[in-house]
Amino acid sequence: MDLKKFFINQNSKKQLKILTCGSVDDGKSTLIGRLLFDSKSIYSDQISQTKFESEKYGTQGKEIDLALLIDGLQAEREQGITIDVAYRYFETEKCKFIIADTPGHQEYTRNMATGASNSDIGIVLIDATKGILDQTKRHTFILSLLGVNHIVIAVNKMDILNYDKINFDNIVQSFEKLSKNFNFLSKKYIPMSALIGDNVFSKSKKMPWYSDETLISTLESFDIDKSSIDEEFSMPIQWVNRSGSDFRGYSGTISSGKININDEIIVVSSGQKARVGKILTPDGNADFTYENQAVTISLDKEIDISRGDLITTDLDKIKIADQFSAYIIWMHKDNMLPERNYIFRFINSYINGKITNLEYKININSYEKIAAKSLELNDIAYCKIALSKATFFKSYTQNNQLGSFVIIDQFNNLTVGAGMIDFELRRSNNIIWHDMTIDKKKRSKLNSQKPCALWFTGLSGSGKSTIANILEQKLHQLTKRTYLLDGDNIRHGLNKDLGFTDVDRVENIRRVAEVSKLMTDAGLITLISFISPFKSERKMARDLFYDNEFIEIFVDTPIEECEKRDPKGLYKKARSGKLKNFTGIDSDYEIPLSPEIKLKTVSKNPEELADEILNYMKKNNII
Amino acid sequence: MTFNHLKKLESESIYIIREVVAEFKNPVMLYSIGKDSSVMLHLAIKAFAPNKIPFKLLHVDTTWKFKEMIKFRDQITKEHNLDLIVHINQEGVNYKVGPITHGSKTHTDIMKTQSLKQALNKYKFDAAFGGARRDEEKSRAKERIFSFRDTNHRWDPKNQKPELWNLFNTKISNNESVRIFPLSNWTEVDVWQYIYQENIPIVPLYFAAKRPVINREDMLIMVDDNRLEIKKDEKIEEKLIRFRTLGCYPLTAAVESKASNIEEIIIELLESKHSERQGRLIDSDQIGSMEIKKQDGYF
Missing domain, CATH: 3.40.50.300 (P-loop containing nucleotide triphosphate hydrolases)
Incomplete structure (x- = not known):
């Protein structure tokens, strides 16, 4: 040979x-x-x-x-x-x-x-x-x-x-x-x-x-290599190399184009500019480098760049948005529910976000578009996605590295879906948050109280509303300004269009969480009494508040006890099949693992339980 | 620009190695001293040049490695100024566990699998690089590049996270960990070709030389020290041999060969009719053998 x-x-x-x-x-x-x-x-x-x-x-x-x-x-x-x-x-x-x-x-x-x-x-x-x-x-x-x-x-x-x-x-x-x-x-x-x-x-x-x-x-x-060498230079920053020595470089794999020493690059997150100093390829120092190479680049001056950033030669070619539309493939047996929080993994970052609109599902045998409220394992759909902060990307058809993402469950870290970005939605840019002169701090001062959200969760009939009602009376006597949001009451008005499917339960809690956020912002001590059966949505609500502002109260009553009390006769109806999707019977209740307060209701009366919450609030300087 | 296949593999591996360093708190590289480890180490050095590689190396020493391997290991760590941890299962040593007395299954389990788990727990590593390739063995072909392990280091082949594009899911909970295989897509020929092209040093046992061997059950076993008991009907012969793969010396069979440099090894490889893991006695101690070992936490 x-x-x-x-x-x-x-x-x-x-x-x-x-x-x-x-x-x-x-x-x-x-x-x-x-x-x-x-x-x-x-x-x-x-x-x-x-x-x-x-x-x-x-x-x-x-x-x-x-x-x-x-x-x-x-x-x-x-x-x-x-x-x-x-x-x-x-x-x-x-x-x-x-x-x-x-x-x-x-x-x-x-x-x-x-x-x-x-x-x-x-x-x-x-x-x-x-x-x-x-x-x-x-x-x-x-x-x-x-x-x-x-x-x-x-x-x-x-x-x-x-x-x-x-x-x-x-x-x-x-x-x-x-x-x-x-x-x-x-x-x-x-x-x-x-x-x-x-x-x-x-x-x-x-x-x-x-x-x-x-x-x-x-x-x-087949000629498979779709070259992007003539496009702008873009490189997601994978890792900042500065361990130990004087050398500081930015490592990554180039997603498109070509770059030479001394070319000017722009940092997408800050718009700062710098010139390329050294280029280190796997074969050593080089004068230029191009797409698909795993390189380390140093710059002529110190600027703030970290993992999650992108450097490019042409900012106009890169989309930056916190909302976009995309095709997604659902890959897990737990259904995808719109408005539920998930972690989105992009090329060099993890960002929290949710699917806000499920536009349609695709029947992949007939290619028909079908309306859908949730997605099951192996479903493919077109939807709108909203992230908690903006990211850079390109459409998937243009660049599959910058246009793809995977969806991860925030509790068990499983990969539950994958997506391909179609185009950005610039809606959020037109709606700007106005900072008002009178803010939460000033309102609290006037009220001489610390606003907070007391979130009661538990099965139907566990005693949430009873305890919340007594607690509100006690706070009222202490001249605290309060408001009690009750599950049944809200369903008479704001949420009367919602039913009891998983999809509707998620939306129910989202609206209530937003309302309680506004009330807390208004300076009130807000009591929220909702079954809120899913840990995802309780976390979503919690994430809207600052630390110490959100107090989760788990009203821990065994289902047998709730069923015995059955104040509204609902368990009886559910057991006889007249009531569908009833929590604890044919719909899950996910037990809170680390609530701020856990109330065991069986051996105590509501009065004592309300005092337990008051004590917690005193101990934590809320009242 | 189009890359040839080796450049593509190199760039993919460097990306994987950097991704681990960027996302995990305490990664480690499992360094087994073999040719694949040598290539993986070489890629890690490239990934972080001109700085030092930002993690430690771990060698799980079964105390039955070839003497030349240990010598090579110490030489390489010194030359590149690497932080190397050598871990030995002391309990196994106390009970005098070895491949000859206890058989390959027990020895591998205690001195390799258990020992590795001990070391990972002791230093609380949340990510461990391994040099395994998918073309080596059928169950490896189905393993992810980022292979998730539960709190007991177990692999669940039926519940692996789908791995799309190069968007690896690096999220884990406390005490869970991930094994990462940057060489997943390399073949044996790719590894040799890269060693040749990049001039990567490897243990001399890969090259043919006259070495003392015995013939046991049609396997050529090298007599590396006096712990190998020679049976009555066996005799030690000096033969021109080399190794295609390196493990514990009584469990790794040599092949007769004249290939004394990398070019000759590649020629031999291309003309060879046996796969490299044939020299590994531990693969065939039962059907589905490697899969079972891997589920228990072996690499």
């Missing part, structure tokens, strides 16, 4: 990331097994291991089951299904391939989106004997949505149909019709048999009617 030639060849290889998608039993694992096998990426010990397992779990009789090479986890080998995204590697003369293998089961759409987010090319597998299925439509949609612009439609299992051209032509025609809705940059159709190897690596002799390239040659020929 000529080593010199080998290295020249190796160094000229490009990296291709591909995603295989198809329905259950379309032969995905078999295709990947074939690619690895024919590219000689499988070693003999792996083959003998697979032969051993084929005898145990295989579906190909005495033959080696190529799918078993791929299905990595023991549960999959036993059940014969693929349960998660797996990555495989093989190379040809021209390219190094990374394949994302994602399952075709309906419930695993999130895995496919995950694979697609990091792929250049999508292979849509179609079982020739079955034609286009709902899954095919779903996969095509996700590929398009995630910006996988190059696709191969691999019509598999041609061997079973005696390599019949008519079947292939029919599928091509149907797919053409289906894909009219999308803008793929390139689209190729290949008839093949992964099991036998026809048109995968070598041309099939059985299909003389097909004169185009094999799958591998087709993949190699």
Whole structure:
């Protein structure tokens, strides 16, 4: 072997990331097994291991089951299904391939989106004997949505149909019709048999009617690199490098364009300008650097830049907003509820925010837009998002690094969704917060009291309103100015349009939290008596206030006791099925883990419990 | 501009390493002295140049590593002025746990998996870099780059967080941790090619030399010290051998080879018909072996 030639060849290889998608039993694992096998990426010990397992779990009789090479986890080998995204590697003369293998089961759409987010090319597998299925439509949609612009439609299992051209032509025609809705940059159709190897690596002799390239040659020929070198220079700051020595540099991976020493850059958050001093690339100091490089840049003067910032050469190309519209994919079994707080992860920051408007959900089998109030696992929707502070971004179609985000649950840190930014909403810029001369401090002084929000939470019938009512009387006697917001009362007016579904409960609490914020701002001691069953919304309310201003009071009465009291006869109705979505019966109550005050009501009377709260307020210098 | 595949991999790994330093309070790099660790360390040095790498290295010493590995480890840490922690499971040492007396499963569990967990708990590391690659083994192929571990360091393969784009979810609660694999997308050939291109020093055991070995169950086991008991029907032979992967010496089989430099290793690799983990006896002690070890907290 000529080593010199080998290295020249190796160094000229490009990296291709591909995603295989198809329905259950379309032969995905078999295709990947074939690619690895024919590219000689499988070693003999792996083959003998697979032969051993084929005898145990295989579906190909005495033959080696190529799918078993791929299905990595023991549960999959036993059940014969693929349960998660797996990555495989093989190379040809021209390219190094990374394949994302994602399952075709309906419930695993999130895995496919995950694979697609990091792929250049999508292979849509179609079982020739079955034609286009709902899954095919779903996969095509996700590929398009995630910006996988190059696709191969691999019509598999041609061997079973005696390599019949008519079947292939029919599928091509149907797919053409289906894909009219999308803008793929390139689209190729290949008839093949992964099991036998026809048109995968070598041309099939059985299909003389097909004169185009094999799958591998087709993949190699795609021109996938969408260069942004002519665009403005932009780099999100990943880390400020200043540990120990005098050197201070800004590290990050360049998201677009090119930069030279001495060029002027602008910091997006502050508008400050500076010139590039040194450029440090993985290969050492350089005079210039460009997109996709992981570099460290020093500047000619000290300015304030930190992780979460972006430096650029053209501010006009960057959007900055705290509200935008986006497509999102929901990836968790707990439904997405509008107005609920989530953490949004962008390229170099985490920002709290919420989905304010769910514009529509997309039926990904028919591509219809459907009205929706919440999102379930695997739903795809178009919505408006509001963040607690502005961030920089571009639209996803323009730059997928600056236009994408993932959504994280604020309590368990799970990744619950992913999104692609469409465009910014500048609404917030037109509405400016006016600072008034008379503020909360002045009002409090006049009232000679510290305003605060006393938030009562607990099951229906737990005693919230009774205790709150007594407490308000006691405060009144102490000449404190108060107001009591009661769940039932508010539902007679402000919230009379809301029902008791999870979505409406979230909105109910949001409005009440905002009202109590205004009342506290007005200088009142506000008592809020609402079941408020979800920890997310209690946190949302808490986050509206300053520390020590929000006092969460958990009225802790066991459900059996509440049901015994049943002052309004609601438990009886709920048990007989006449009342739906009743907290504690068929709707959850999430117990507060660290309330400021916890009231055990069973052995004490409401009078004593109200005094407990008064004592807390005295101890904490509120009254 | 288009990068070749190696540049793309390099840039991706540097991004991952920086992301960990930016988001975690107390990261550590697990340094196993092997070729993958050498590449990972090299990338970390690049990621933070011209300053020192801002975290410590941890070597979990099973006390059964090849002598040359330990020598190399000390040499590298001195040369780059690295903060290295060496952790040994003292309890295991007290009970004289070893691969020969206790078998590979128990030895690996106590001296490697348990020991690693001890060290992570002791120093309260919330993030640990590992040099594992997805092409090594089937269950690794399904692991995330940021692989979440619960408070007992356990991996739950069926409940992994989806990983989209390069937006890694680094949020964890108290006492949970994350293992990070910056070399996830590298293949064995990529690693060797990078070592060659960047001139990265590696343990000499990777190069062929005459070394004393015995043939045990068709595996060539090197006689590194007198703890390896030679059975009656075995005899020590001097053979031209090298290692494709380095672990505990009685658990890592050598291959007969003439490859004495990196070019020759790459040629051998391309012509080879066996995967590198074949030399690892611990992978095949049961079906789904690596997956079970990983769930318990092994890398």
